[in-house]
Structure formats: C-alpha cells, structure tokens
Amino acid sequence: MNKLTQSTKPTKEKQVVRNWHLIDASGRVLGRLVPEIVKLVQGKHKTTYVPNMDIGDYVVVINASKVIITGKKSLSKEYTNYSGYPGGLKKINFEDLLKKDAREVVKRAVSGMLAKNKFRSDRLNRVNVFPNAEHSFKSKFINK
Numbered sequence: 001m002n003k004l005t006q007s008t009k010p011t012k013e014k015q016v017v018r019n020w021h022l023i024d025a026s027g028r029v030l031g032r033l034v035p036e037i038v039k040l041v042q043g044k045h046k047t048t049y050v051p052n053m054d055i056g057d058y059v060v061v062i063n064a065s066k067v068i069i070t071g072k073k074s075l076s077k078e079y080t081n082y083s084g085y086p087g088g089l090k091k092i093n094f095e096d097l098l099k100k101d102a103r104e105v106v107k108r109a110v111s112g113m114l115a116k117n118k119f120r121s122d123r124l125n126r127v128n129v130f131p132n133a134e135h136s137f138k139s140k141f142i143n144k
Contacts, residue, residue, distance in 0.1 A: 011048045011055065018126075019057045020140040024133075025106065026063035029070060034109040037061065041110070041123045054119045058126045058140070065102035065131040069094060079108060103129040 021040050025033055043049050043056035069077065077094040098105055106129045114120050128137060 016055045021059050022141055023061050024063055025061050026066035030067050030109055034113055037110055038113045041126055060135055060137050061106055061129045062133050062135055064106045064129050102131040
C-alpha cells in the first residue's frame with residue numbers, strides 16, 4: 001500500500017482526537033474572535049476535516065467580560081428573547097448583557113456562526129466561556 005492510498009482512508013469516529021485550546025478574549029473584538037472559535041470547534045483547522053463528521057476541538061474562552069465591539073454597537077446592538085406569548089418579547093442591549101452575563105455574549109455569537117445542523121448542539125457544548133481568567137479546565141493545559 002503506498003502513501004497516497006493510505007492517506008485517503010476515511011476517518012472513523014474512534015480515531016478523532018480532540019485537543020484543547022485556550023483563548024484569551026480580553027481586549028479582542030467580538031467579530032474577529034468568534035470566527036477563530038468556530039473554526040476550532042468545527043475542526044476546519046485539521047487536515048482530516050470532512051463536513052459529514054464532527055471532529056472539532058474543545059475551546060476554553062477566558063476574560064469574556066473584557067471583550068469589545070467596534071463603533072457605537074455597544075448601545076445599539078440588541079439581543080432578543082421571545083417566549084411565544086403576547087408581550088413576551090424581551091430586549092437587552094450589548095452593554096447590559098455584558099454586565100449581566102458576559103458568557104452569554106460569546107455563546108450567542110458562536111451559536112449564530114455555527115451551521116444549523118445536527119452537530120450544532122454538540123459543538124456548542126464544547127465551547128466553555130468564563131467571564132474572568134479563572135477556569136475549571138486547568139488540568140487540560142498542564143502539558144502545553
């Protein structure tokens with residue numbers, strides 16, 4: 001068997017190696033940070049990427065409360081929740097949501113960029129966002 005046929009064999013679910021990535025969001029623009037996270041979570045940075053398998057990595061985002069957005073969007077950008085009932089529409093702007101729950105800002109941005117398919121919920125579960133520098137996955141980064 002030559003190297004050409006050996007490298008074209010399909011990847012199996014058991015062969016997927018999921019690495020851990022630590023990303024510091026302090027002072028970074030949300031619109032530049034999120035595509036980087038999505039690329040890692042989808043596994044598009046790997047040479048074995050195929051769209052019909054979920055081979056992405058785990059991502060830990062720290063300092064989410066220090067993320068920024070450009071222009072005047074901090075006051076004009078709104079996040080909405082609708083319960084389905086009359087009068088059940090809730091709106092909150094970026095600045096208030098960042099103060100209330102900084103993790104939600106990054107999670108919603110990543111969710112919006114992920115493909116709307118059967119892998120979406122699993123990929124979102126691999127994104128761990130923390131508002132400050134302390135996180136509970138320190139043991140995953142000891143060797144790096």
